[in-house]
Amino acid sequence: MNRREILSHFTLADGILIVFVIIAIIASSLFVYKKGVKSDYAVIEYNGKSENISLNKDKIITLENGIVVEVKDGKIRVKDSDCPQKICVKHGWLRYANDVIVCLPNKTIIYLLKKSDLDYITR
Amino acid sequence: MKSSQEKILILAAYSIMAVLLFIVEGMIPKPLPFMRIGLANVFILLILVQIDFRSALVVTLAKVIIGNLFSGLLFTPLILFSLVSSVLSLLVMYAVYKSRISLSLIGVSITGALSHMMTQLVLGYFLFIHTSRIFALLPLILLIGLISGLITGILVIILYKNIQLNLS
Numbered sequence: 001m002n003r004r005e006i007l008s009h010f011t012l013a014d015g016i017l018i019v020f021v022i023i024a025i026i027a028s029s030l031f032v033y034k035k036g037v038k039s040d041y042a043v044i045e046y047n048g049k050s051e052n053i054s055l056n057k058d059k060i061i062t063l064e065n066g067i068v069v070e071v072k073d074g075k076i077r078v079k080d081s082d083c084p085q086k087i088c089v090k091h092g093w094l095r096y097a098n099d100v101i102v103c104l105p106n107k108t109i110i111y112l113l114k115k116s117d118l119d120y121i122t123r
Numbered sequence: 124m125k126s127s128q129e130k131i132l133i134l135a136a137y138s139i140m141a142v143l144l145f146i147v148e149g150m151i152p153k154p155l156p157f158m159r160i161g162l163a164n165v166f167i168l169l170i171l172v173q174i175d176f177r178s179a180l181v182v183t184l185a186k187v188i189i190g191n192l193f194s195g196l197l198f199t200p201l202i203l204f205s206l207v208s209s210v211l212s213l214l215v216m217y218a219v220y221k222s223r224i225s226l227s228l229i230g231v232s233i234t235g236a237l238s239h240m241m242t243q244l245v246l247g248y249f250l251f252i253h254t255s256r257i258f259a260l261l262p263l264i265l266l267i268g269l270i271s272g273l274i275t276g277i278l279v280i281i282l283y284k285n286i287q288l289n290l291s
Contacts, residue, residue: 009280014230021237021269029262 039097039112042076044069046108055112065106081106133170133288134178138185141166145190157243157264160271161236163190165278168216168232172279173288176217183209200250204243212239228279233272240268 042053046065053061053069055076061069067088068080075093078101088103088110100111141163148159163186171179187205191197196205216235219226226234244264248257 009227011225011227013226017230025262025265032259
């Protein structure tokens with residue numbers, strides 16, 4: 001059975017279906033991979049505690065477990081940490097809602113939220 | 124030989140093929156567990172077209188139960204994924220095949236593959252991962268469904284032409 005014979009089976013409805021699915025793929029990927037929403041709050045969880053930090057003020061915080069967190073221009077990063085691989089430091093700056101930095105050795109998670117999300121959590 | 128005996132033999136043969144393809148495909152290492160072509164669906168769709176819906180349901184159930192038995196997943200929550208999505212996609216394929224929409228077997232196979240994957244995604248959302256972030260997988264799942272549906276559909280057309288059943 002050659003290629004032409006197989007192609008001859010395709011109907012108009014097949015074509016419409018395939019085009020429709022391709023459009024759905026493009027539309028959903030545009031929706032999923034669009035740029036994140038700017039965040040204004042960071043949540044830092046460590047040692048079973050959770051701390052909210054506003055990103056509007058520049059500052060440098062040293063947590064009890066030795067992690068140094070830097071806030072600057074609405075972004076946040078781990079500036080320094082005493083963990084061996086320093087994955088959290090290499091992660092760089094976070095600025096969009098739902099971005100996360102995790103430092104497993106220090107059991108610390110930093111993630112960003114939109115203000116509306118934060119209201120929901122603190123309520 | 125009576126035709127009911129022939130039918131049983133064909134059911135057995137197709138079930139074996141579907142189960143084997145299911146198991147072998149599960150053994151192939153892949154980056155994500157749902158990235159499979161669903162080659163077992165070739166024989167399910169083939170029997171749906173060649174005999175009837177009930178026979179296709181038998182092959183589907185054989186695939187789910189025996190296939191998952193040998194994959195070591197029979198009594199795990201994962202069987203629910205397999206069972207619900209397989210049966211549902213068979214129902215969708217049957218409906219589309221019987222409907223007036225002039226989809227070829229390739230189109231039927233694509234709708235089957237897509238409904239199979241979408242069912243798993245929705246089940247995954249409701250049963251295991253209760254976060255809407257799981258729907259970030261949607262583009263990938265649609266793409267896999269489209270490609271696997273195309274592949275299985277073409278295989279069904281080739282096999283349909285070459286396997287002649289004489290059931291009276």
